[in-house]
Amino acid sequence: MRVCQFLGPAGGGICSTELATGVHATWQLRDGVVAVMAVYDPRSSTPGYRLPDYRLMRTAPGTIQWQLDARPDLDTAHALLPAYSDLWDIIGAAVEGHYLVSWAKSIELHRLHRTGMS
Secondary structure: OEEEEEOOOOOOOEEEEEOOOOOEEEEEEEOOEEEEEEEEOOOOOOOOEEEOOEEOOOOOOOEEEEOHHHOOOHHHHHHHOHHHHHHHHHHHHHHHHHHHHHHHHHHHHHHHHHHOOO
């Protein structure tokens, strides 16, 4: 399982998260909110499509994409595609971890600055 591989600049770039089953999602973190771009399920034979309702002729089966202005956050993605709840949970945990690490680093930098050790 690959929790998060940044495909663009960290802290707002495009990220890919993959489960051991091969199911993966691409998503972007914008202003602290996940915007899901696409899901790919190699186990599915469902023709690829773009939501809300557009069949993609040259896309692999099991591909679900969202239009730029219709990309769901994690809660919405979970409601739309509850079968992928493990994927949504892992992405949510990765985002929470990112913010906890960033917060801890900022606290440490503040402490070092205050004590003159920076």
